Amino acid sequence: MRMKELGKVHAGNRTQVRKGITQLERALNQALMQKQTEVARVHVRCLMILWVSWLESHLNVILHSANKLTYGDRRKITEAGPVAKRWSSMIDILFRKHYLSGKQKRLSKVSIGPTAHYRHTELHSILGNDIESFIEIRNRLAHGQWHAALNNEGTAKSPDITRRLWTLTKQDLLLVRDIIQHFAWVMNDFACSKQRFELRYDKLINRIDESRSENQQRFDWIIKHLDQNRAIRGNLGIK
Numbered sequence: 001m002r003m004k005e006l007g008k009v010h011a012g013n014r015t016q017v018r019k020g021i022t023q024l025e026r027a028l029n030q031a032l033m034q035k036q037t038e039v040a041r042v043h044v045r046c047l048m049i050l051w052v053s054w055l056e057s058h059l060n061v062i063l064h065s066a067n068k069l070t071y072g073d074r075r076k077i078t079e080a081g082p083v084a085k086r087w088s089s090m091i092d093i094l095f096r097k098h099y100l101s102g103k104q105k106r107l108s109k110v111s112i113g114p115t116a117h118y119r120h121t122e123l124h125s126i127l128g129n130d131i132e133s134f135i136e137i138r139n140r141l142a143h144g145q146w147h148a149a150l151n152n153e154g155t156a157k158s159p160d161i162t163r164r165l166w167t168l169t170k171q172d173l174l175l176v177r178d179i180i181q182h183f184a185w186v187m188n189d190f191a192c193s194k195q196r197f198e199l200r201y202d203k204l205i206n207r208i209d210e211s212r213s214e215n216q217q218r219f220d221w222i223i224k225h226l227d228q229n230r231a232i233r234g235n236l237g238i239k
Contacts, residue, residue, distance in 0.1 A: 007064035014057035021050045028170060044168055045141050051173070051180050052138035055131070056083050058184045062090070067191040068097060084132045088124065090187065095120050098194040119201060123186070126208070130179050137164055171215060178211035 001009070028043035063074050073093050080089035096102055099112040109117040140149045140161055149161035182204045189204075190197040 003064050007061065010057060010060040010064055014054060014061055017050055017054045017057055021047060021054065024050065032170060040170070044170060044173060045146065045165075047173055048134070048168060048176065049138050049141050051176055052134050055134075055180045055184055058188070059083060059086060059090075062188055062191050065191070068094070068193065069191055073097070082135075084127060084135055087127050087131070087187070090191070091120065091123050091127070094187075094190045094197075098190075098197070122205065123183075126179065126183055131183060133164075134176055134180065136161060137168070140165065175211055175215050179208050182207050 024043055024047050028040055028047065031040040031043055063069070063077060069077075069090075077086050077089045077093065080086045092107065095107055095112060095116065096104065099116050100107075105111050107117070107120055112120070146165070149158045149165055150156065151158045186197070186201060186204050189200055
């Protein structure tokens with residue numbers, strides 16, 4: 001298949017994953033409203049799988065869309081390894097393309113400038129500290145580790161990942177969603193043009209920072225709203 005045709009396939013996959021997310025989010029809210037704890041737990045875990053799948057689909061869409069990436073760039077990114085390594089490779093390739101004219105020099109404050117260097121560091125930080133953690137949890141869930149997560153060798157339990165699996169909630173998903181979506185949009189802008197990247201970068205990254213600081217407040221508001229809906233439905237005799 002040609003790149004344009006593959007791009008349509010990947011875009012279609014991303015759309016269908018997003019539709020699945022929408023349906024599961026509605027089901028999760030319904031479960032929370034009806035205080036169905038176990039049902040909500042299942043929906044949260046399935047949504048974690050879908051959000052990371054959406055991000056992976058988005059990467060494939062970028063790799064098969066008309067943008068500043070060359071055939072050689074796309075091949076290098078694809079051959080980088082697991083999906084987190086591919087994102088990392090794309091970040092470095094795009095910074096070299098836009099700020100070093102493609103030269104293979106070290107990406108430093110001196111070579112690309114302080115602002116670009118800060119953004120390069122920040123994107124790698126979001127990838128390493130947040131998205132790789134999401135991918136790790138998704139992989140455990142996708143491989144059936146719903147009760148206890150194992151280490152990479154499969155020879156012992158992983159207490160830290162197991163704890164994160166068991167404490168995963170709707171509140172966590174609000175942050176997962178915002179980090180994944182805004183990171184994806186930043187990278188899409190970057191692949192399209194330096195100008196678009198610089199124009200929207202601060203706005204998109206600030207949304208992530210706001211989500212971190214307002215996460216508890218947003219979650220409390222959602223739960224309050226769902227409780228109010230539950231009370232109204234109860235008064236009307238609706239289950």
